[in-house]
Amino acid sequence: MTTDSLDRTPADGPDGDCEAVRAATVLRLERAMGALGTAAVARMEQRLFWFREMSAEDRSWVGLVAQSGVAAFVDWFKNPGRGRPAIAVEVFGTAPRELTRSVSLQQTVEMVRVVIDVVENQVGELAAPGGEQQLREAMLRYSREVAFSTARVYARAAEARGAWDARLEALIVDALLHGDREEGLQTWSASLGWSHTPVIAIAGLLGDQDAEEVLADLRALARRAGHDVLAGVQGERVVVVVGVNEGDAADPVAAAGPLEGLFGPGAVVVGPPVTDLQAASRSARAAVDGLRAARAWPDAPRPVPAEDLLPERALDGDEAARRKLIEDVYLPLRGAGSPLLDTLTVYLEHASSLESTARMLFVHPNTVRYRLSRVAELTGFTPSDGRGSFALRVAVTLGRLAERG
Missing domain, CATH: 1.10.490 (Globin-like)
Incomplete structure (x- = not known):
């Protein structure tokens, strides 16, 4: 018919x-x-x-x-x-x-x-x-x-619904960056179907791409991987908050890897994993602060953990990065006794030379080598490595300046 x-x-x-x-x-x-x-x-x-x-x-x-x-x-x-x-x-x-x-x-x-x-x-x-x-x-x-x-x-x-969800996502991302810890975060995220913990945040630049297309692609790719996702654009900056499983949280850079190609040119920074969305403010702010400071490390890998940018972030005025370097690097060294801190200081001042350091301290080079290995164990930074020595120098400087008061 x-x-x-x-x-x-x-x-x-x-x-x-x-x-x-x-x-x-x-x-x-x-x-x-x-x-x-x-x-x-x-x-x-x-x-x-x-x-x-x-x-x-x-x-x-x-x-x-x-x-x-x-x-x-x-x-x-x-x-x-x-x-x-x-x-x-x-x-x-x-x-x-x-x-x-x-x-x-x-x-x-x-x-x-x-x-x-x-x-x-x-x-x-x-x-x-x-x-x-x-x-x-x-x-x-x-x-x-x-x-x-x-x-x-x-x-x-x-x-x-799609337009409302996009506005709500942008609102949540903005709240996270401003440290909003109100219960509203959980209510808003529940309305979007958010379910996964832990959480990582990723920050990168938009470039000359269309914002709506980038956000749509980021959401689609993350959801295909089985992740919850919130995304927002703030000026030239793109911030993505991803709910991942426990395995992905152990290697946040690998979890962020598939999304890296959707960002514009420049650094892509991954914040540290946190337990849930309520704590995601710390990861999001670390990622954004790392993105701002990444200009000082042109050869940074992409994506790069925000923790690897601690020295640049601290020099850029990031108080959280300064506290972390002091608490995780300087204070353990000082607490381990003067030989470790003195050995590291002399080693850094003498172009990372074992022999020169040993002569200045009147010890055997093997003693210097042992003490430097202890520094690496305590701090996670290797003194003989370029990035490690840079981070250690910044941490020691900040620690001594903090003791000034």
């Missing part, structure tokens, strides 16, 4: 009997409207398990939609010259927008099918004699319009 044949029902012809049959059918439909809506809801409760599990409020809204659908069909059937029915307004306009979150598109299609089945099963009683085919064809046209309108309703809801 073609669309044209559906549009040409017998009532559209010149035969006045068709109009009389239609009028008689309309009377029967109007008398049966309440019963049809009630029967449709009863059939849903019988056939759709998820409908039975809905809240009483949502079931009442669905029942109202079913009643409105039947009433809108009767009104449209009564006035065939009105053209296409305004289903989105007359039917779905009766329910709140929140219902599209409680009822999926597939479930809506199942409900529509139930309502149509209920009406079709009673065509013999509802149609006036000789009007059965007329009613069936009208129902076919109407169900087609319902299908199209349902798709449009959910498409608009998805578009609005």
Whole structure:
């Protein structure tokens, strides 16, 4: 049956009997409207398990939609010259927008099918004699319009939801960067379906790319990997907060690796893993501070842990980096006794030469070598390594300046 044949029902012809049959059918439909809506809801409760599990409020809204659908069909059937029915307004306009979150598109299609089945099963009683085919064809046209309108309703809801989610993500990222630890963070993230812990933050530059495209690609790639993700753009900076599993948290740089290529030119900095989103502010701020300071290390790997940028961050005024270098490097060295700290200081001052250091301290080079290995064990930085010696020098300098007061 073609669309044209559906549009040409017998009532559209010149035969006045068709109009009389239609009028008689309309009377029967109007008398049966309440019963049809009630029967449709009863059939849903019988056939759709998820409908039975809905809240009483949502079931009442669905029942109202079913009643409105039947009433809108009767009104449209009564006035065939009105053209296409305004289903989105007359039917779905009766329910709140929140219902599209409680009822999926597939479930809506199942409900529509139930309502149509209920009406079709009673065509013999509802149609006036000789009007059965007329009613069936009208129902076919109407169900087609319902299908199209349902798709449009959910498409608009998805578009609005997507825009809201993007704004909410940007709000959460901004709150994390400003150290907001209120309970609102958990509420907001729950509304986005956030579930994973621990968390890492990644910061990079946008470059000349389109912000919306970059964010969409970052979200899609992270979600394909099974991660929860929040992303936002702040000026030229892109910040991504990723919920990962325990294994990925052990190597955050590897977890961030697949996303690295989506950032613009320049450094991509990975904050330290934290236990959950509530603590993600520390990771996000470390990543952003590291990105700002990364200019001082042009040869930094990409991505680079924010912890590897501690010296640059400290020199750039990052108080958290200064405290960490003092607490994790200088204080353990000072607590281990003057030989270690003195040996390291002389070693750094004498171009990392074992022999020169040994002569200055009047000890054997092997003693110097042993003490330097102890420095590496205590601090995690190797004095003979270029980056390690730089970090140690900065940490010792900061520690001594802190003791000045």
